[in-house]
Amino acid sequence: PICPNGGTNCQVPTSALFDRAVKLSHYIHSLSSEMFNEFDERFTPGRRFLAKSGISCHTSSLNTPEDKEQARQIQHEDLLNLVLKVLRSWNDPLVHMVSEVQDIREAPDTILWKAVEVEEQTKRLLEGMERIIGRIQPGDSENEIYSPWPGPASIPGDENSRLFAFYNLLHCLRRDSHKIDNYLKLLKCRLIHEGIC
Amino acid sequence: PPGQPEVIGCRSYDKETVTCWWKSGSDGGLPTNYTVLYWTERTKTEQECPDYHSSGPYTCFFDKAHSSLWMYYFVYVKATNALGSNVSDIYRFEIGDIVQTYPPRNLTLFHESEKSSLPYLLVTWVPPKKADVKMGWITLQYEVRLKEEKKHVWEEHLVDHQTKLKVFSLTPGEDYVVQVRCKADSKHWSEWSEESYIKIPGGPRKRDMK
Amino acid sequence: PPGQPEVIGCRSYDKETVTCWWKSGSDGGLPTNYTVLYWTERTKTEQECPDYHSSGPYTCFFDKAHSSLWMYYFVYVKATNALGSNVSDIYRFEIGDIVQTYPPRNLTLFHESEKSSLPYLLVTWVPPKKADVKMGWITLQYEVRLKEEKKHVWEEHLVDHQTKLKVFSLTPGEDYVVQVRCKADSKHWSEWSEESYIKIPGGPRKRDMK
Numbered sequence: 108p109i110c111p112n113g114g115t116n117c118q119v120p121t122s123a124l125f126d127r128a129v130k131l132s133h134y135i136h137s138l139s140s141e142m143f144n145e146f147d148e149r150f151t152p153g154r155r156f157l158a159k160s161g162i163s164c165h166t167s168s169l170n171t172p173e174d175k176e177q178a179r180q181i182q183h184e185d186l187l188n189l190v191l192k193v194l195r196s197w198n199d200p201l202v203h204m205v206s207e208v209q210d211i212r213e214a215p216d217t218i219l220w221k222a223v224e225v226e227e228q229t230k231r232l233l234e235g236m237e238r239i240i241g242r243i244q245p246g247d248s249e250n251e252i253y254s255p256w257p258g259p260a261s262i263p264g265d266e267n268s269r270l271f272a273f274y275n276l277l278h279c280l281r282r283d284s285h286k287i288d289n290y291l292k293l294l295k296c297r298l299i300h301e302g303i304c
Numbered sequence: 305p306p307g308q309p310e311v312i313g314c315r316s317y318d319k320e321t322v323t324c325w326w327k328s329g330s331d332g333g334l335p336t337n338y339t340v341l342y343w344t345e346r347t348k349t350e351q352e353c354p355d356y357h358s359s360g361p362y363t364c365f366f367d368k369a370h371s372s373l374w375m376y377y378f379v380y381v382k383a384t385n386a387l388g389s390n391v392s393d394i395y396r397f398e399i400g401d402i403v404q405t406y407p408p409r410n411l412t413l414f415h416e417s418e419k420s421s422l423p424y425l426l427v428t429w430v431p432p433k434k435a436d437v438k439m440g441w442i443t444l445q446y447e448v449r450l451k452e453e454k455k456h457v458w459e460e461h462l463v464d465h466q467t468k469l470k471v472f473s474l475t476p477g478e479d480y481v482v483q484v485r486c487k488a489d490s491k492h493w494s495e496w497s498e499e500s501y502i503k504i505p506g507g508p509r510k511r512d513m514k
Numbered sequence: 515p516p517g518q519p520e521v522i523g524c525r526s527y528d529k530e531t532v533t534c535w536w537k538s539g540s541d542g543g544l545p546t547n548y549t550v551l552y553w554t555e556r557t558k559t560e561q562e563c564p565d566y567h568s569s570g571p572y573t574c575f576f577d578k579a580h581s582s583l584w585m586y587y588f589v590y591v592k593a594t595n596a597l598g599s600n601v602s603d604i605y606r607f608e609i610g611d612i613v614q615t616y617p618p619r620n621l622t623l624f625h626e627s628e629k630s631s632l633p634y635l636l637v638t639w640v641p642p643k644k645a646d647v648k649m650g651w652i653t654l655q656y657e658v659r660l661k662e663e664k665k666h667v668w669e670e671h672l673v674d675h676q677t678k679l680k681v682f683s684l685t686p687g688e689d690y691v692v693q694v695r696c697k698a699d700s701k702h703w704s705e706w707s708e709e710s711y712i713k714i715p716g717g718p719r720k721r722d723m724k
Contacts, residue, residue: 117376296650470683
């Protein structure tokens, strides 16, 4: 079969891959923010979650750029692989999140639907990132290390610690999905629009 | 052997799932078996159509789990009977190329003459079903067409992303028919919506009619 | 001792730097000294506000060197005088959550009636100052609103990332007022831009006016 680019090796244009990836990352982050805000409003008042030992994310060991200058200096290959690592680090926690939210008695239905949607769309985005990286830097990034999730840090039977562990997970998801969304938008400007968006 | 079958086309209504249509060639009166097969840009190995039924006869439906945003699909049909087999040409697509939504819905017409210095026809509609517009997944462009019922020439108006349109200077006393359609990611127009009708008030009183 | 001071709020115009506003409590007429203190999720040790002046009186400015995304900041004010001291509640934020840019600039209006079957108003603008859209550090969504000057109801249009909008079906002969605002990473809308005005040509010929 003849492909649009004339050859026989049909490929979705890289610009289209990035367009779809950015739409997905934006959507995942807005859902994650909504979930966190809804849970924060419902469960945090009076529980002083943050006064506890503070927030800790399983992905904090990944050396991600924290401001514009750092993001500007990092090579795009490294930034692409970072996005892939962060995404992979969320496979297991998202599966846990979907099952956990069903056991939280007063969790609003909207959080469950959004958790399922985030899990599904994150898988799609991960597939897309693997395509994009395969396109931009052919080479095996299959067995790249990522940040394994240690599992829920809650004391069995202690409802408050369980809610705090869930709060912590939602907070980290909101933060990491914002990072992914930011980095992808940067990469799209750099690689598709030659740095002039 | 059987005549050559054909993949007629593939379409995505929502940029998430895909339906392909196919037709058989001549089967010479022999019982002939048809198989829809596909591979993708990544998985070179051939697989069989996951669902022959959801979209009706002579179709193949790829649900979310079987459709990908990120790669090309290559689909063909194989016809086999006692005398041998025959294959269709390969139909190639990526989901971005085949998005064609359902038409817009709830087309409503309202003639406004009080609140405005100039009377106008207010046409409103809502995006088609299954087109996830709120997430920005699909960006839609709309086109409205209208004509006097008794005439043949349509007046067509492109209105970008708006879901309403005011049309000024229509002929008082005439009956109008209106339709709207939409285009997803500037690829394919949907079918036209159902027709809506309205009579524009005013116009020559009966007694004045010659 | 002095009354309780308060951190009113913090805002980032560019997703790179932060300005916080605070106000003092009652000082009972005694000379009272105010110190803004903060720590972050990472640097647990308390530090003093790096810059009390760049953003004007009763503020604290965190420049790029003192700003980092994806990290909680905890800010409070301490008032001290001869009778003792008092502290405000702690104001907690992440920079990503307090981004609120300046409004878009150079709002221009152009009525186009030749090029398309339907006349439209072309609204264009440029991103706000200090927002690094070019590099992709900030992506903006815009909202345009317009209304007939003599009316009260605004018509609103959401625009994704582009800096122009075609608005169809405006009433010929009427004067319109238009504004635009923007939102970074779907957090907080900026203020509305300055108003722009235009009279839409056409309208009922003077002769027809009763």
